[in-house]
Amino acid sequence: MPSLTKSSFISEALRNFDLLPDSANVRQPVVQALYACSSSSVWRGVKAGRIPKPRKLSPRTACWSVLELRAALAAYEKQGNGYGQ
Numbered sequence: 001m002p003s004l005t006k007s008s009f010i011s012e013a014l015r016n017f018d019l020l021p022d023s024a025n026v027r028q029p030v031v032q033a034l035y036a037c038s039s040s041s042v043w044r045g046v047k048a049g050r051i052p053k054p055r056k057l058s059p060r061t062a063c064w065s066v067l068e069l070r071a072a073l074a075a076y077e078k079q080g081n082g083y084g085q
Helices: 006-013 029-034 039-048 068-079
Strands: 056-058 061-065
Touching: 006 029, 029 039, 029 061, 029 068, 061 068
Parallel strands: none
Antiparallel strands: 056 061
C-alpha cells in the first residue's frame, strides 16, 4: 500500500469534496485550496465573514463544516466575486 504524503492527502480530499456528506469536516489545507489562498488569508476571510468559522477540535486544531463551506462558496460565486477582489 503506498504511503500518503500531505500533498496527496489534500488532493484526495479536494478530489472527493463534492462526494463528501454535508456532515463531514475538513482541515485548513483543504479550505486553503478551495479558496486558493494562504493560511493567513483563510483567517482574514473568517474574520471578515467570507469564510465560515471553524470548529475547534483541540486548542491547536480546527476543522470546517463541509455544509457551511459549500453554502459560503455558492453565495460567494453567486455574487460574482473572486476571492481576492
